[in-house]
């Protein structure tokens with residue numbers, strides 16, 4: 576059973592940890608509507624444990640988070656923990672998680688197709704494995720995790736180049752996408768979307784998709800606001816889901832470079848946090864909500880899981896605070912994707928079409 580003092584003072588969620596009385600109610604969580612009319616709960620729990628947190632710890636965090644009011648869980652096959660998370664979801668929905676049962680229809684569960692499963696024959700089996708692991712009979716959202724097909728071993732060095740890695744080839748991406756559309760036709764997933772897309776790639780997908788993507792999941796935090804892409808996504812009726820909303824302080828060493836900046840140490844964020852008496856993380860999340868994106872912060876710490884939900888549920892930032900944060904964009908991409916580069920690529924910038932055209 577839970578060690579209450581450990582949970583209260585910030586260790587990982589202990590197995591069976593009780594849900595704190597007075598935790599934020601899910602009714603306070605805003606929702607953002609997709610063009611097709613679905614309401615996506617306005618904060619999700621990230622589940623990528625990097626190299627430091629194991630699958631059971633993430634699964635406990637999911638169980639705990641649902642107990643205090645989270646309704647949106649951001650999963651992916653490559654995170655290697657969907658089976659463990661599936662056990663938490665089953666417990667939450669059956670009333671065996673230490674709190675009253677939560678109906679399936681109240682949850683928003685996302686998963687993603689990994690880069691080595693883009694081949695037409697691989698899409699449905701990979702999706703079905705996620706569905707089985709998560710112990711669900713449908714997903715709310717299924718994303719193509721990255722627009723590039725490749726294989727690289729887990730935890731490989733960022734300078735490695737996979738001979739299988741390919742640039743974005745639109746016809747191949749659309750063949751993958753049509754497999755996702757078939758999953759919608761089969762009633763196995765309600766919404767499909769993309770992640771890590773750029774404007775030129777999205778333009779082609781929007782032109783050619785039979786079922787349009789409902790979301791683009793993209794890196795978004797105060798030091799990486801991606802204003803042009805954000806505006807494009809919103810103008811086309813897609814919902815922006817913002818990953819690494821706190822600046823990913825726990826990301827693996829391989830994803831760190833010397834020029835990276837730290838959102839939660841920015842003087843503007845610190846100043847707003849100090850004046851409000853909140854953690855800088857709360858300021859990042861309040862900014863995300865006010866801007867209209869859905870943050871999906873990761874945490875296995877019960878105090879932080881609860882604080883993040885609390886932050887987005889009340890005391891929004893003022894327009895002056897939002898204006899101040901709009902000026903601290905440092906164009907600092909943290910998740911650069913180096914390991915996905917194909918052999919002839921020059922550098923990680925090639926993944927992101929910086930000159931406005933698709934890099935081949």
Ligand SMILES: NC(=O)c1ccc[n+]([C@@H]2O[C@H](COP(=O)([O-])OP(=O)(O)OC[C@H]3O[C@@H](n4cnc5c(N)ncnc54)[C@H](OP(=O)(O)O)[C@@H]3O)[C@@H](O)[C@H]2O)c1
Pocket residue numbers: 620621622623624649650720770771792793817818819820821822823824825826854856857871872873874875876878879880882883910
């Ligand atoms: N689509 C994609 O390609 C993609 C890429 C990257 C990430 N993602 C998704 O986005 C999620 C979030 O991104 P992320 O994990 O990179 O970064 P993040 O959410 O910005 O940061 C997570 C880190 O912040 C800490 N933290 C959480 N709440 C805190 C709080 N209130 N105060 C202080 N520290 C706090 C966590 O530590 P504790 O555990 O100690 O709280 C953890 O180390 C991932 O888990 C994954 O689901 C998607």
